[in-house]
Amino acid sequence: MNSSSRISESPVSNFLSSDFLNVFLEKRSWEPGWLVDFRKESWEKYLALPKERLKDENWRFSPRSRFGYSNFPELIKSGKESTLNCDDTSHVFFESLNQTILDSPSILSDLPNFAEPNLGSISNLLLCRTFAENGFVLKAPKQFHSNSIFKTTNFAPPNNMSKFQQNFIFLEPHSELTLLESYESEDNSSGLLSNTSNIFLSENSILNRVVIQKLNHESTFLHHENIELQKGSQLNNILVQLGSSQSRIESKGSILGEGSEFNNSSICLGIQKQLFDQRTIQHHSSPNSNSKLLFKNALLDEAKSVFSGMIKVDPDAQNTDAFQTNRNLLLSNEAEADSLPGLEILANEVKCSHGATTSKIDDQELFYLLSRGIPKRTSEKLVVLGFFDEVISKIKNDDLLDQLRNEISSHFDTKS
Amino acid sequence: MIKPSNIEIDREKGNFHYPTSSYAFDAGIGLSAEVVKYISEVKNEENWLLDYRLKALSIFEKKPMPTHWASKDLENIDFDVIRYYLAQGQQPSRTWDEVPDDIKETFERLGIPEQERKFLAGVEAQFDSEAAYSRIKEDLEKEGVIFVGPTEGLKDHPEIFRKWFGKVIPSSDNKFSALNSAVFSGGSFIYVPPGVKLAQPLQAYFRINAENFGQFERTLIIADEGSEITYMEGCTAPKFETSTLHSAVVELVALKGSKIQYITVQNWSNNVYNLVTKRAIAEENAEVRWIDCNIGSKLTMKYPGVVLKGRKSRGEVLSIALANDGQHQDTGAKMIHSASETSSNVIAKSISIGNGRSSYRGLVQIPGHLKNCKNNTECDALLINSESQTDTYPAIAVKGDDNSVQHEASVSKVSAEQIFYMQQRGLSEAEAMSMYVNGFVNDLIREFPMEYSVELKRLIDLEMEGSVG
Numbered sequence: 001m002n003s004s005s006r007i008s009e010s011p012v013s014n015f016l017s018s019d020f021l022n023v024f025l026e027k028r029s030w031e032p033g034w035l036v037d038f039r040k041e042s043w044e045k046y047l048a049l050p051k052e053r054l055k056d057e058n059w060r061f062s063p064r065s066r067f068g069y070s071n072f073p074e075l076i077k078s079g080k081e082s083t084l085n086c087d088d089t090s091h092v093f094f095e096s097l098n099q100t101i102l103d104s105p106s107i108l109s110d111l112p113n114f115a116e117p118n119l120g121s122i123s124n125l126l127l128c129r130t131f132a133e134n135g136f137v138l139k140a141p142k143q144f145h146s147n148s149i150f151k152t153t154n155f156a157p158p159n160n161m162s163k164f165q166q167n168f169i170f171l172e173p174h175s176e177l178t179l180l181e182s183y184e185s186e187d188n189s190s191g192l193l194s195n196t197s198n199i200f201l202s203e204n205s206i207l208n209r210v211v212i213q214k215l216n217h218e219s220t221f222l223h224h225e226n227i228e229l230q231k232g233s234q235l236n237n238i239l240v241q242l243g244s245s246q247s248r249i250e251s252k253g254s255i256l257g258e259g260s261e262f263n264n265s266s267i268c269l270g271i272q273k274q275l276f277d278q279r280t281i282q283h284h285s286s287p288n289s290n291s292k293l294l295f296k297n298a299l300l301d302e303a304k305s306v307f308s309g310m311i312k313v314d315p316d317a318q319n320t321d322a323f324q325t326n327r328n329l330l331l332s333n334e335a336e337a338d339s340l341p342g343l344e345i346l347a348n349e350v351k352c353s354h355g356a357t358t359s360k361i362d363d364q365e366l367f368y369l370l371s372r373g374i375p376k377r378t379s380e381k382l383v384v385l386g387f388f389d390e391v392i393s394k395i396k397n398d399d400l401l402d403q404l405r406n407e408i409s410s411h412f413d414t415k416s
Numbered sequence: 417m418i419k420p421s422n423i424e425i426d427r428e429k430g431n432f433h434y435p436t437s438s439y440a441f442d443a444g445i446g447l448s449a450e451v452v453k454y455i456s457e458v459k460n461e462e463n464w465l466l467d468y469r470l471k472a473l474s475i476f477e478k479k480p481m482p483t484h485w486a487s488k489d490l491e492n493i494d495f496d497v498i499r500y501y502l503a504q505g506q507q508p509s510r511t512w513d514e515v516p517d518d519i520k521e522t523f524e525r526l527g528i529p530e531q532e533r534k535f536l537a538g539v540e541a542q543f544d545s546e547a548a549y550s551r552i553k554e555d556l557e558k559e560g561v562i563f564v565g566p567t568e569g570l571k572d573h574p575e576i577f578r579k580w581f582g583k584v585i586p587s588s589d590n591k592f593s594a595l596n597s598a599v600f601s602g603g604s605f606i607y608v609p610p611g612v613k614l615a616q617p618l619q620a621y622f623r624i625n626a627e628n629f630g631q632f633e634r635t636l637i638i639a640d641e642g643s644e645i646t647y648m649e650g651c652t653a654p655k656f657e658t659s660t661l662h663s664a665v666v667e668l669v670a671l672k673g674s675k676i677q678y679i680t681v682q683n684w685s686n687n688v689y690n691l692v693t694k695r696a697i698a699e700e701n702a703e704v705r706w707i708d709c710n711i712g713s714k715l716t717m718k719y720p721g722v723v724l725k726g727r728k729s730r731g732e733v734l735s736i737a738l739a740n741d742g743q744h745q746d747t748g749a750k751m752i753h754s755a756s757e758t759s760s761n762v763i764a765k766s767i768s769i770g771n772g773r774s775s776y777r778g779l780v781q782i783p784g785h786l787k788n789c790k791n792n793t794e795c796d797a798l799l800i801n802s803e804s805q806t807d808t809y810p811a812i813a814v815k816g817d818d819n820s821v822q823h824e825a826s827v828s829k830v831s832a833e834q835i836f837y838m839q840q841r842g843l844s845e846a847e848a849m850s851m852y853v854n855g856f857v858n859d860l861i862r863e864f865p866m867e868y869s870v871e872l873k874r875l876i877d878l879e880m881e882g883s884v885g
Contacts, residue, residue: 057485061813315803328814333784336815343808345827348799352827356812359820 014073015127016047024075024131032105038112042129049123058120061306061338062277066246067121067220069162072192075131076157080186082136082165086150092177094150097135097166107139108168114198117226117252119279124222128196132166135195139168140205144175149397153182156193156219167197171205171233178208180400183215183223183243190218190245197225201233203257208236210395214243214407217272221247229289231257238394239266240404242411246275253282255289255317262291265391269384269411270303270335281310282324284317284347293324296391298384299335300412308340311354315346324354329361329387331380381412446496449473452598455501459567459601472587472597479591485809487744489715493689498661500599500632556614562607563618566634569605576607580638584667584695584723593693596632596665603633603664608643608674617646617679617865635666639674639702646677648865661689662713668696670704672726677705679864683712683875686742690716695750698758700726707863709736710745711875719777721750724758724789735764736857736872739772739804740879748777748810749793753819756787764795765857768804769879775807776825784815795825798856800849850880 014020021043025036084094093100093107100107116125136152157163169179185191193215201207215221221244227235241247253262268276282291297305311322328337339356361383369379385408395401444451452473456466481490556563562573569577587597608614639645662684670676676696684690690713696704706720722731733749751760766774776795797806808825830852838848854861854873861869 060811318802330814330817330819333816333818335817336784336813338814339810339812339823341808341810341812341823341825343797343806343825343827345797345799345806346803348802348804348829350799350827350829354808354823354825356810356823357821358812358814359822360817 014075015069015131021130028133031101034109034112035101035105039130041112042126046123046126046130049126056120058118058279058308060308060340062248063275066275067222067248067277069127069192071190072160072162072220074161075133076161076163076191079134079157079161079163080155082134082152082154084136084150084152086146087148088146091141091144092146092150093137093139095137097132097137100137100168107137107170115226115228115252115254117224117250117281119224119250119252119281121222121224121248121250124194125196125224128164128166128194128224131162131164132196134163135165135167137168138179139170140172140175140177142172142174144172144177146177149178149180149400151180151182153184154193154195156183156185156215156221157191158186158189160190162192162194165193165195167195169197169199169207169209171201171207173203173205175202176206176208178397179210181209181211183211183213183221185216185219185243188216188218190216190220192220192222194222195224197223199225199227199235201227201229201235201260203230204232205230206234206236208396209238210400211237211239212404212407213239213241213247214411215247216243217245217274219244223247223249225249225251227251227253227262229253229255229257229260229262231286232259233257234261235263236394237262237264238391239264240392240408241266241268241276242407244274246277248277249279251278251280253280253291255282255284255286255291258286258288260286260289262289263394264292265294265394266296267388267391267408268297268299268305269388269408270297270299270301270305271411271414272301272303274303276303276305278306279308280324281312282322283312283314284320284322285314287316287318287320289317290321291323294327294391295325296327296329296388297337298329298331298387299337300331302332302334304336304338306338306340307356308342309354310342310344311352312344313347313350313352318347318349320347320350320352322350322352326354326356327387328356328358329384330358331361331384381409384412385409445499447473447498447500447599451500455599455601458501460571461567462571465570468582468587469598472594473599475588476591476594476598479588479594481591486717487715487746489744490689490691493661501601559612560609561612561614562605564605566600566603566605566636569636573605573607576638577605577636580667580669581636582667584669584697585665585693589693592663592691593665596634596663596693600632600634600665602631603635604637604647605635606637606645606647608637608639608645610640611642612640613644614646617648617677619648619650631660631662631664633664635664636669637667637676637678638669639671639676641671642673643671644675646679646865648679648681650681650683660687661691663689664692664694666692666694668694668704670696670698670702670729672699673701674699675703675705677707678720679707680709681864681872682708682710682716685712686714686740688713690714690718692716692718694718694720696720696722696731698722698724698726698729698731700755701728702726703730703732705732705734706749707734708747709864709872710747711738711872711879713743713745715744715746717746719748719750719779721752721779722760723752723754724760725754726758727755728757729755730758731760733762733764734860734863735762735766736860737764737766737774738876738879739766739768739774741770741772744773744775746775746777748775748779750779751781751791752779753782753786753789753791756789758786759790761791762793762795763860764793765798765860766795766806767798767800767853767856768806769800771801771803771805773805773807775809778810780810780812780814780821780823782814782816782819782821786816787818789819791821791823793821793823796856797825797827798853799827799829800853846880850877853880
């Protein structure tokens, strides 16, 4: 585990120095001018940020010092590139970020106009926009349908280095596909991966997305998602987090078109001193849409989770159905789960609710299993697997489902 | 052409304003160390209390406005134009005859006739800073119940009150508790001796009468072992052109096995900033209940809390908030569990009418070393019009595998089917709406004492007028 207490609050001077930026830009002189300008602008915005306030509501309950960059002052020089594969890429654009900038930069030309999902780490987002050298771009054309899974594996850097990554997912009208994003570490040493995923769903498109985070237990994972849903589109988002020493997820879903559907679910299994910080927002700007959020955390040892969710319904977003559920299962006396479920409702024709519960394993359930001769630890594992099943059983692919259940099971068995 | 004459409206309804020109003590406008010294001097306070006030003033000046989470509307409070102390120089009166006529008239307006009062156990009414009328039935005194103002309490009974004064809510708790600690005047200090169970509730009525006058009352209730007390406060203010500030601090101490029930009906006029800090400490087996109803004010920020300090103690907050045009009711509850086997319950219902906004803000905290703690929180919000707003911001921090917490919140609007059903039975749309809203809060209103629940229903009907159509 990271000796996190030593990490100081102040950002690292490397990322603040213009020499450092110039060396970086020099190395990437092959990029189009607008992208260089965008990187510079983002960096200037980063410099101009007001000093981080100690009491920021977006960081409530979160030991912010654990997310600092000071232990990771260097950018990785030649890290492992993201791998991409799929059986059926004939009509789909599926490339690494660098290849996209080289071959078809026009796909990204709207980048400067992308929204900034401000759920607390605007500084991470701006650093990502300045220094992103990795990531992937996926663009599905109109009417595209495929049964095969698009897979990408992305790597956190080794040896106390930082890595910034930007991903782009565009679905053109009436297309549908399934994407599996994995995040892993290159080796067993500690590193920081700061990741931004920009997701744009055009009219009536459907994205099924599974994100699996299994960084090593020394590393830091920072992850932003900015999702825009147009009319009639649908996102089924499933996030599975098993790895990292500390991870912070900021996920913003903006419902911009009528009749869209946003399903966001997540599970975290925390062991040892793992920290899972999750901030979400379901923002309804358009009427007649649904959003459903289900975040479940099971925590062992001294693990900690923070869930902060917000449902925002604008005055024009009548006939909205928005739900938010956070369930926490505490399996040890030192485990901690903090919940900040929130609602901001400005329309009256709505059905909105949130629920948050935190408790231990039901005594009767445990007794039932024990009385059948199953050891306590195994019984607890079975209950946890059952607890998570509500989320992961939404995954349609049986192989992936089996693989996930095995990974959860072996993570549970990790010696503390 | 005939010029249309102005429509005559009875503007007297809800006008509680009476001329005030004869204050004997007036600390002037604005806040400074001089004002604090003046208040302390007028009250003939001991040195430690003056020091306490001055220290609180410096804390107030240092603390920033909590606008990083609270409404930006707070920035509109101009502390320099507020009067911090006004009093007519009267001592608390003991009989109704001694109460000055103009104050009597105010009470008549409030709808508390003299006859009715005689049946009430004790009424302490605060007219601006000092208690204008205070009476305790003799049998209460015989039982050893102390029911006095803060000045009297700290002077005459220091052995009882000084020990707890400022301990439940330290002056540094927040900006407004610091302000109150610096300039407080008036309020109630109550001590109930061991085993004494008060059958009748004690009451206090607060009101603000002078323009730009902030009211800073201080309440401290100590229920000794095994005792029981119910305290009720109601608040009104006349309508003024400029905004006024009300910032109270209420501390409750429930010792072993005692029960305290604190009931508030807040109906300040719609330009009052109502920023109140209320907190209780519950010792072993004690029970504290906050019953809180907010109908008036421009902005209310109030989150009654219970620190569950003793084993098996219980805390409860029942809250009703009604936000009409231009109002923001920012209310909630805090439950701090710090002993095993404690339980807490929060039920909050809010109604937003017109462009009114109601918010629920809560905190539930259970540390890991505790066993068998339980919390239940329910917040329901009802939106009447399309521009009404509601927010919910709970915070729940739970550690350990032997505690359980559940939180639920829902937002809904008035069901068209139910309104239609009632209209079919011959009710007008407005009547049906009123009945629906009263039904929504009915299970909480039942918890209020009789005279309050009747008044509450009437107040809700009044607020609902003209909200349909």
